Amino acid sequence: MSLTTEDVNKIAHLARLGVDIQDVDTYARDLSGILDLVTQMSGLSTEGVAPMAHPMEQCQRLRPDRVTESNMREKFQAIAPQVELGLYLVPKVIE
Amino acid sequence: MNNKTIAELARGLRSGEFSSVELTQDYLERIRQFSALNAYITVTAEQALAQAEAADKRLAARTADLLTGIPIAQKDIFCTDGVKTSCGSKMLDNFISPYNATVVEKLNRAGAVTLGKLNMDEFAMGSSNETSFYGPVQNPWDVTCVPGGSSGGSAAAVAAGLTAGATGTDTGGSIRQPAAFCGITGLKPTYGRVSRYGMIAYASSLDQGGPMTRTAEDAAIMLQAMAGFDEKDSTSVDMPVPDYSAGLNQPLSGLKIGLPKEFFGEGLNGEIAAVIETAVNEYRKLGAEVKEVSMPNLKYAIPAYYVIAPAECSANLSRFDGVRFGYRCDNPADLADLYTRSRGEAFGKEVKRRILIGTYALSAGYYDAYYLKAQKVRRLITDDFKSALAEVDVLMGPVSPTVAFGLGEKTGDPIQMYLSDIYTIAVNLAGLPAMSIPAGFVDNKPVGLQIIGNYFAEDRLLNVAHRYQMNTDWHKQVPKGFE
Numbered sequence: 082m083s084l085t086t087e088d089v090n091k092i093a094h095l096a097r098l099g100v101d102i103q104d105v106d107t108y109a110r111d112l113s114g115i116l117d118l119v120t121q122m123s124g125l126s127t128e129g130v131a132p133m134a135h136p137m138e139q140c141q142r143l144r145p146d147r148v149t150e151s152n153m154r155e156k157f158q159a160i161a162p163q164v165e166l167g168l169y170l171v172p173k174v175i176e
Numbered sequence: 177m178n179n180k181t182i183a184e185l186a187r188g189l190r191s192g193e194f195s196s197v198e199l200t201q202d203y204l205e206r207i208r209q210f211s212a213l214n215a216y217i218t219v220t221a222e223q224a225l226a227q228a229e230a231a232d233k234r235l236a237a238r239t240a241d242l243l244t245g246i247p248i249a250q251k252d253i254f255c256t257d258g259v260k261t262s263c264g265s266k267m268l269d270n271f272i273s274p275y276n277a278t279v280v281e282k283l284n285r286a287g288a289v290t291l292g293k294l295n296m297d298e299f300a301m302g303s304s305n306e307t308s309f310y311g312p313v314q315n316p317w318d319v320t321c322v323p324g325g326s327s328g329g330s331a332a333a334v335a336a337g338l339t340a341g342a343t344g345t346d347t348g349g350s351i352r353q354p355a356a357f358c359g360i361t362g363l364k365p366t367y368g369r370v371s372r373y374g375m376i377a378y379a380s381s382l383d384q385g386g387p388m389t390r391t392a393e394d395a396a397i398m399l400q401a402m403a404g405f406d407e408k409d410s411t412s413v414d415m416p417v418p419d420y421s422a423g424l425n426q427p428l429s430g431l432k433i434g435l436p437k438e439f440f441g442e443g444l445n446g447e448i449a450a451v452i453e454t455a456v457n458e459y460r461k462l463g464a465e466v467k468e469v470s471m472p473n474l475k476y477a478i479p480a481y482y483v484i485a486p487a488e489c490s491a492n493l494s495r496f497d498g499v500r501f502g503y504r505c506d507n508p509a510d511l512a513d514l515y516t517r518s519r520g521e522a523f524g525k526e527v528k529r530r531i532l533i534g535t536y537a538l539s540a541g542y543y544d545a546y547y548l549k550a551q552k553v554r555r556l557i558t559d560d561f562k563s564a565l566a567e568v569d570v571l572m573g574p575v576s577p578t579v580a581f582g583l584g585e586k587t588g589d590p591i592q593m594y595l596s597d598i599y600t601i602a603v604n605l606a607g608l609p610a611m612s613i614p615a616g617f618v619d620n621k622p623v624g625l626q627i628i629g630n631y632f633a634e635d636r637l638l639n640v641a642h643r644y645q646m647n648t649d650w651h652k653q654v655p656k657g658f659e
Contacts, residue, residue, distance in 0.1 A: 096535040099520015121479045132551030136367040136607020162504035
C-alpha cells in the first residue's frame with residue numbers, strides 16, 4: 082500500500098492538520114511504510130470473529146441526571162487564547 | 177538518602193532520622209545537580225516544600241499514610257491544578273491545568289510530596305523520549321543512550337535518585353520499556369484499575385497509569401494509593417482494591433510460569449535471552465514450575481496496534497484546536513486556518529504521523545479493512561492470552577528485544593522504533609497487567625524481565641516480583657555517578 086503526496090494532503094485536510102510542503106514526501110513514505118506493516122494483518126483469518134473495542138467488554142455506565150460539577154468558567158477562560166465578556170473568540174465565521 | 181526505597185524512607189520518617197522537609201530539600205538539590213539528564217519539565221519546589229511541611233505535621237500527629245512525606249513526581253501527562261501540564265508538547269506548553277487528575281488527587285490525599293512534572297514523549301507517542309518538545313532525556317546508565325519511552329523522564333528520575341517514585345502511563349509499553357532500559361521496577365495495571373480522569377488521552381482503550389519505583393514493594397505502596405473505582409472515568413472498573421503489600425511474601429512454590437515461545441524467536445538479542453533464562457531458573461529454585469506456551473497470533477499485535485492506537489489518537493487529539501486552551505497560531509485568516517495552523521505548528525512529527533494514519537484508517541472506504549480488521553485481530557490476540565493464562569499463573573519473557581539504544585539511533589526510521597515494542601504491545605490490546613523488573617545487564621545496560629498476569633492479579637504479580645527481589649540484587653544496582 083503506497084500513499085501519494087495527494088493522499089497525504091487529503092488526509093491532512095480531513096484532520097485539519099497543517100503539514101509543511103517540504104515534509105509531504107517524507108510523510109507519504111513513512112505512512113506507506115506504516116500501512117505495509119499494518120497490512121500484515123491480512124495474513125490472519127478473522128472470519129466470524131467479533132470485533133473487540135474494549136478490554137473489559139463494558140457498556141458505558143449511566144448516572145443519575147443531576148448537576149455534579151460546579152461552574153468554573155472563569156478558571157477555564159483564564160487559560161484560553163482569547164476571550165471577551167465570557168466568550169471564546171475565534172475569527173469571524175458568518176459574514 | 178536518595179537511593180533509598182519508599183519503604184525505607186517511610187521508616188526513616190517515622191523513626192525521626194530525617195523530616196519530610198529535609199528529605200524534600202535533599203531531592204530538590206539533587207534535581208538541580210543532575211538537571212542535564214532533562215528528566216523534569218517542571219520542578220514545583222515551593223509546593224513540594226509546603227506539602228512536606230504538612231506531611232511532617234501529619235507524621236507528628238501519627239495520622240500519616242505510608243506515602244506521607246515521600247517525594248514523588250508525576251509524568252507530565254497527569255493534570256495538576258495550577259501547574260503547567262504539557263504532555264511533552266508545544267501544544268500545551270502554555271497550559272496551566274485548572275484541575276487535578278484523580279491519580280494526582282489520590283497521591284496528594286495520601287500525603288505524598290510532588291517534586292514536579294516529568295519529561296515524556298509528546299502525547300506519550302514514542303519509545304525513546306526523543307519526541308518530547310522539551311528535548312530528549314538521558315539514560316543515567318549511559319548518558320549517550322535513550323531512557324526508553326514514553327515515560328522516559330519517570331524512569332530516568334527514579335534510576336538517578338531524583339525522586340523516590342514516579343507515575344507513568346502505558347499504552348503500548350510506555351511504563352515497562354523505560355523501566356527495563358533504566359533498571360527500575362514498573363507496573364502497568366489491568367485496564368480500568370487506575371482512573372484515567374485527568375490523564376491526557378492518547379488511545380483511550382489502551383492507556384493505563386501505574387507506578388514506577390525501585391522495588392516491587394514500593395510499587396505495591398504506590399499502586400495502593402493510585403488504584404480504585406472513579407466515577408469520573410467511565411471505563412474505571414468498580415472492584416474492591418486488595419491490600420497489595422499483604423501478599424508480597426507469599427512463597428512461590430507451585431507457581432506455574434508460562435514462557436510464550438513467540439517471545440524468544442528471532443530478533444531477540446541472544447545475551448538478553450540468556451539473562452531471561454537465568455531469571456527463570458531463579459524462579460525454578462524458588463519452587464516454580466515452568467512450561468512453554470504458544471500464542472500464535474502475537475505477531476499480529478504490532479500491525480493491529482498501529483491501527484487502533486492512531487485511530488483513537490486522531491479522535492482524541494481533535495480536541496486540540498486552538499480555541500479554548502493550548503497553542504493558537506498568530507493572525508488566523510479564518511476558522512479553518514486557525515485549526516489547521518494551530519495544530520500544524522504545535523504538533524511534532526510523530527504525533528502528526530499518528531494523527532494522519534488514524535484519520536486515514538477511519539476514513540470512508542477504509543474503516544472495515546483497517547479499524548474493524550484490527551479490532552477482530554485484537555480479540556484473537558486476547559483469546560491467545562486467555563488460553564495461555566488458563567494453563568499458567570503468569571507469563572514471563574523479555575520486555576524489549578534490545579537494551580537501551582543510542583540517542584538518535586532510531587529517530588530516522590519510525591518503523592524500527594515501533595518494532596522495539598514487540599513484547600509489550602500485545603498486553604495493552606488484551607488489557608492485562610504486567611511488570612518489568614531488573615534482571616541483569618548486557619553491555620553494562622539494564623535488562624528487564626517482563627511478568628504478565630491475569631486480569632486484576634496485580635497482587636500476584638507484585639508477589640512474584642518481590643520474591644525474586646528478595647533473592648537477587650539487580651534492583652539494588654545504582655548507575656555510576658548517581659550513588
